[in-house]
Structure formats: C-alpha cells, structure tokens
Amino acid sequence: MRLQSALSRLLASAASLAALTVPVAAQPSVRAFTGATLIDGNGDTPIANATLLVRDGRIVAAGPAARVTIPANAERVALAGKVIIPGLINAHGHASSVVNLRTYAAYGVTTVYSLGDETPDVFAARDAQRTAAPSHARVYVAGPVLNPSSPDDARAQVAAVADRKVDIVKIRVDDNLGTSPKMKPEIYRAVIDAAHARGLRVAVHLYYLDDAKDLLAAGADYVAHSVRDQPVDAAFTQAMLRANVCYSPTLMREVSTYVYESTPAFFKDSLFLAHANREWMATAQQPARQEATRTSVSAQRYKAQLPVAMRNVKALHQAGVPIAMGTDTGPVGRFQGYFELMEIEMMVDAGLTPTQALQSATRDAARCLKIDGDVGTLAAGKAADFVVLDASPLERISNIRRQHSVWIGGVRMVSLPQ
Known part of the structure; x- marks a missing residue:
C-alpha cells in the first residue's frame, strides 16, 4: 500500500509538472503582441493599442502600434481589449524546487529572489537561465540562511556560500517573539563585513526597530521584512535613505501566521484553486490546527502587529524609501504565486496607489535586487517577461488576478482561469 501511495503521489506530481510546463522547442523567433494596452512599469501613461515586438x-x-514596424515573418498574437504588464517579481520568496518556480510563474510571478535554503535543482535552474529563457520563473539564490556561532564561524560560513556562487547572503536577527536566541551584533557584523569583502550583499530577516537601526549601521544591504514592533522613526527612515537600502514588507507573511484560525475566503477563489497545494489546504482546514492557531500567542501577536507593519510601509514609501514587493512564500501555508497577488493588494490597502504597488512588484523590485538591466520594465533589450490581464490593475488593483496569460522569454507558460 505504501508503494502504491508513493507511486500515486509521484504520478500526480508528474502530471502537475506537465500541466505547468510549456515546451520551448519550435517556438517562433519573432512575435508581435498587438492591440493591448501596455503598462511598461515606469509609471508612464498606459499606451493604448500598443505593439510589443519580441525576438528570441x-x-x-x-510602444504605440503606429511606431512599431512588425516584420513580415512575425507571428502575430492579437490581444485587443487586454492589458500587458511586466512580469511580477517576488523580492523575498523561498524556492525549494523547480516545481515551485513553475507554480510562481502560473500566477504571473516571473522572477523570484529566493532568500534561503534552495535545493540543488534550483541552483541549476539559476545557472541555466543565464544562457536560455527558462520554462518557469527566473530565480536568484541565497543558499543556506547563515546562523554562525562566532565571528570566526561567520567568516567561514560566508566563504562557504560564496564558493557556491550565491547572489546574496541571508541572515536572521530575530528572537521569534522572545522564544529563541537572537544573533549577536558582533556576529552579524562579521557576516556583513565578510560578505562585503567578497562582493556580496546581505539581506536581513528582522522584527524590531532597534535591530533594524543597528543592522543598517553595520552595513546591511536589504531589509527583508517589515519593522513590526513599533512605528518607524525619522532616524531609521533617514538611515535607510542615506544608505539607499530597500525594504520588503512581506505583509502576507504576517497574514499566514493567523489566517488559518478559520478557513480563509480565498480557498474558494478559482484562480487560487488552479494551482494551490492541496495538502497544505487540507492541513489548514483541520479543526485541531485551526484551534491551535486561534489560541497561539505568537499568531495573535503577529495579527495584532500587522497594522503597525502596514503603517510603516506607507510611512517609508512616502519618505522615498524604495519598496520591493516580497512575501516570504515557500513554507507550508504560504502559497507561492497567489500570495504575491494578495501582497500587492495589501500594499494598496496600506496606502500605496495601484501604480505604486505595481511598480514595487516590477521596476522597483528589479532595481532593489540589481537585476533591472534584464527585468522589471517592458523596454527594448529587456527579457520578454510579462503578464496579460483582462482589465487594468491601475483602475482596480484586484484586476491583478484577472490573468489571461503569462509569458517568460516570449514563451507562454500557462493559461489561467478567467
């Protein structure tokens, strides 16, 4: 029975993989996407009746159809009445397999900056995308989340991940609401110094404002979570601006800690159900699990602090701090791809305009992650990673869910329910 069960799971996994994979062989070298409204990611006025021309x-x-010459040999993809936006970028996710990367792509997330604990196949996917467009979301990796016990150990761990050619180094400076030891300042300073000596940036998981200030002073390069214990102040805001450090709110991470105290409404959304992990759904709906969430001190604490995190996003954005959309998806219950769409909507709830929220998930995320030469906006020379929507997210941010198709490297990934 165990063998049959394992075989059934393997076949189901293979079927799921096949459903999300699009063959890249025999694809036309030139495609012209015509008739759609183009939102290029720069915040400019959307272009009606645009043409997006893609080669290889x-x-x-x-740009406008009148200004783009379509070669005679181009395949034309008619998109009248649709809206094209840049592919979405998750600036803080966790990719534990290439299957996860296909799930991200199925929801329009075409690039994932994975901040920790990637598997060898994800490293291989990162390497392969340097020479060919992938059949899944693009990915960048951090390797193991470092947890050294001393400054010497910090330098050794940085050397080890540097040898694996990671794109960024990740550390945690958090006591999990007082339930575990927190990394000491002399240790995280050693990590940051050693990483910088090797030309690597450091992303930090944090919770408290005081830690955030000290990490900035130590040279941290990327704040990968919200400050949640208290409102950000002028000193922190100015330090972020001086250092040009980006801030990834991960509001959906907070939601994931408490939302399963009952069955969430999004479990009935057809878009969610199209690619959601059914085992996670079943676990989340167990009565004992829901009761444990309702009575969890930490879950209720995170729930209570979410409004603080949301106000901090608005305050930092208004001050000019670059915001990069991130979610911390990957662990059980943090559904890859769909949570990114909810995160964008939550950023609007926090006070950003739809244009600003979309930019945080495209252009601004790409700039923060130093990958804007390749992705983030739709312009000549960039990778042809984009999402086709049935309606404009600038008119109503929830339209980000009305997805017609997803394209990576000019190749269609998967059609989503409408």
Whole structure:
C-alpha cells in the first residue's frame, strides 16, 4: 500500500509538472503582441493599442502600434481589449524546487529572489537561465540562511556560500517573539563585513526597530521584512535613505501566521484553486490546527502587529524609501504565486496607489535586487517577461488576478482561469 501511495503521489506530481510546463522547442523567433494596452512599469501613461515586438526572448520594441514596424515573418498574437504588464517579481520568496518556480510563474510571478535554503535543482535552474529563457520563473539564490556561532564561524560560513556562487547572503536577527536566541551584533557584523569583502550583499530577516537601526549601521544591504514592533522613526527612515537600502514588507507573511484560525475566503477563489497545494489546504482546514492557531500567542501577536507593519510601509514609501514587493512564500501555508497577488493588494490597502504597488512588484523590485538591466520594465533589450490581464490593475488593483496569460522569454507558460 505504501508503494502504491508513493507511486500515486509521484504520478500526480508528474502530471502537475506537465500541466505547468510549456515546451520551448519550435517556438517562433519573432512575435508581435498587438492591440493591448501596455503598462511598461515606469509609471508612464498606459499606451493604448500598443505593439510589443519580441525576438528570441527579448523585447525589440514596445510602444504605440503606429511606431512599431512588425516584420513580415512575425507571428502575430492579437490581444485587443487586454492589458500587458511586466512580469511580477517576488523580492523575498523561498524556492525549494523547480516545481515551485513553475507554480510562481502560473500566477504571473516571473522572477523570484529566493532568500534561503534552495535545493540543488534550483541552483541549476539559476545557472541555466543565464544562457536560455527558462520554462518557469527566473530565480536568484541565497543558499543556506547563515546562523554562525562566532565571528570566526561567520567568516567561514560566508566563504562557504560564496564558493557556491550565491547572489546574496541571508541572515536572521530575530528572537521569534522572545522564544529563541537572537544573533549577536558582533556576529552579524562579521557576516556583513565578510560578505562585503567578497562582493556580496546581505539581506536581513528582522522584527524590531532597534535591530533594524543597528543592522543598517553595520552595513546591511536589504531589509527583508517589515519593522513590526513599533512605528518607524525619522532616524531609521533617514538611515535607510542615506544608505539607499530597500525594504520588503512581506505583509502576507504576517497574514499566514493567523489566517488559518478559520478557513480563509480565498480557498474558494478559482484562480487560487488552479494551482494551490492541496495538502497544505487540507492541513489548514483541520479543526485541531485551526484551534491551535486561534489560541497561539505568537499568531495573535503577529495579527495584532500587522497594522503597525502596514503603517510603516506607507510611512517609508512616502519618505522615498524604495519598496520591493516580497512575501516570504515557500513554507507550508504560504502559497507561492497567489500570495504575491494578495501582497500587492495589501500594499494598496496600506496606502500605496495601484501604480505604486505595481511598480514595487516590477521596476522597483528589479532595481532593489540589481537585476533591472534584464527585468522589471517592458523596454527594448529587456527579457520578454510579462503578464496579460483582462482589465487594468491601475483602475482596480484586484484586476491583478484577472490573468489571461503569462509569458517568460516570449514563451507562454500557462493559461489561467478567467
């Protein structure tokens, strides 16, 4: 029975993988996407009746139809009445397999900056995308989340991940609401110094404002979670601006800690159900699990602090701190791809405009992660990673869920329910 069960799971996994994979063989070298409204990610006025011309996975031209010449041999993809936006970028996720990367892509997340504990196949996928467009979300990796016990150990651990050619180093400076030891300042300073000596940036998981201030002073490069214990102040805001450090709110991470105290409404959304992990759904709906969440001190604490996190996002954005959309998806209950769409909507709830929230998930995220030469906006020379929507998210941010199709390197990934 165990063998049959394992075989059934393997076949189901293979079927799921096949459903999310799009063959790249025999794809036309030139495609012209015509008739859609184009939102290029720069905050400019959307272009009606636009043409997006793609050759060999790269954008050749993007603009009004009257200004783009379509070659005679191009395949035309008619998108009248649709809206094209840049592919979404998750600036803080966790990719534990290539299957996860296909799930991200199925929801329009075409790039994932994975901040820790990637498997060898994800490293291999990162390497392969340097020479060919992937059939899944692009990915960048951090390797193991470092947890050294001393400054010497910090330097050794940095050397080890540097040898694996990671894109960024990740550390945690958090006591999990007082339930575990927190990394000492002399240790995280050693990590930061050693990483910088090797040309690597450091992303930090944190919770408290005081830690955030000290980490900035130590040279941390990327704040990968919200400050949640208290409102950010002028000193922290100015330090972020001086250092040009980006801030990833991960509001959905907080939601995931308490939302399963009952069955969430999004469990009935057809878009969610199209690719959701059914085992996670079953676990979340167990009565004992829901009761444990309702009575969890930490879950209720995170729930109570979410409004603080949301106010901090608004305050920092208004001050000019770059915001990069991130979610911390990957662990059980944090559904890859769909949570990113909810995060964008939550950022609007926090006070950003739809345009600003969309930019945080495209252009601004790409700039923060130093990958804006390749992705983040739709312009000549960039990778042809984009999402086709049935309606404009600038008119109503929830339209980010009305997805018609997802394209990576000019190749369609998967069609989603409408």
